[in-house]
Amino acid sequence: MQKPRWDSRRIGVFVVTAFLFLFALAFVHPFGNAKVANPARPLMASAQVEHSVLDVMQRSCQNCHSEQTVWPLYSRMAPISWLIEKDVQDGRSHWNMSNWDRYSSDERQDILSQIGPMVRNRKMPLPQYLLLHSEAKLSDADVELLYQWTRRERKRLRAEASSASPGTK
Numbered sequence: 001m002q003k004p005r006w007d008s009r010r011i012g013v014f015v016v017t018a019f020l021f022l023f024a025l026a027f028v029h030p031f032g033n034a035k036v037a038n039p040a041r042p043l044m045a046s047a048q049v050e051h052s053v054l055d056v057m058q059r060s061c062q063n064c065h066s067e068q069t070v071w072p073l074y075s076r077m078a079p080i081s082w083l084i085e086k087d088v089q090d091g092r093s094h095w096n097m098s099n100w101d102r103y104s105s106d107e108r109q110d111i112l113s114q115i116g117p118m119v120r121n122r123k124m125p126l127p128q129y130l131l132l133h134s135e136a137k138l139s140d141a142d143v144e145l146l147y148q149w150t151r152r153e154r155k156r157l158r159a160e161a162s163s164a165s166p167g168t169k
Contacts, residue, residue, distance in 0.1 A: 022078070041067055045101040047108075048156060053149045057097065060125050060136040064091030067098035072132075087126070105161050109154050116150035119143055 043066055044054065063069050064087060075084045095111050103111065118124040120143055125136045138146070 041098040043068065043097040043100070047100055047153060049149065049153075053145055056138070056142045056146060060138055060142070062097060063133070063136075064088050064125075064129065065095050065097050066092070067096070087129075105157050109157050112150040112154045112157075116147045119146045119150075 043057065043062060049057075069088055071084075075081050095115065100108070115124075119138065122138075122143070125133070125138070130137050
């Protein structure tokens, strides 16, 4: 009588090997390790942000646009972790709330000029993020609050820049 091709021992070895391989993948970060950050840095340091605006930013923006990302359990499993880390790195490269005080005035104004329309046109937060984070969905009031804040902050930064450079009108 012929032995079955896959006996229980071979299946066990295969399962253990596959598990070890997947476990090892969890430590691979093909886009760099976005989880290595400085979460102690305050959000939007040096900006004039009302508490209501900061609350909305913390709920809807901080996970992708700051060093204070809250990493869910599924973000530790490859290849899902790679996709999430890539999205977070992309988000931080466009706007990092933890590094606001490190941007020049021109960079801040540029970022603000992008945030307002992105929020108003409902391009942020990303739809794929909202699938798993419904609490981040912006209400119409949230959208208007963020949009008006970006306008006020840009105006303040422009006024600050023009008063700092004498002789310009």
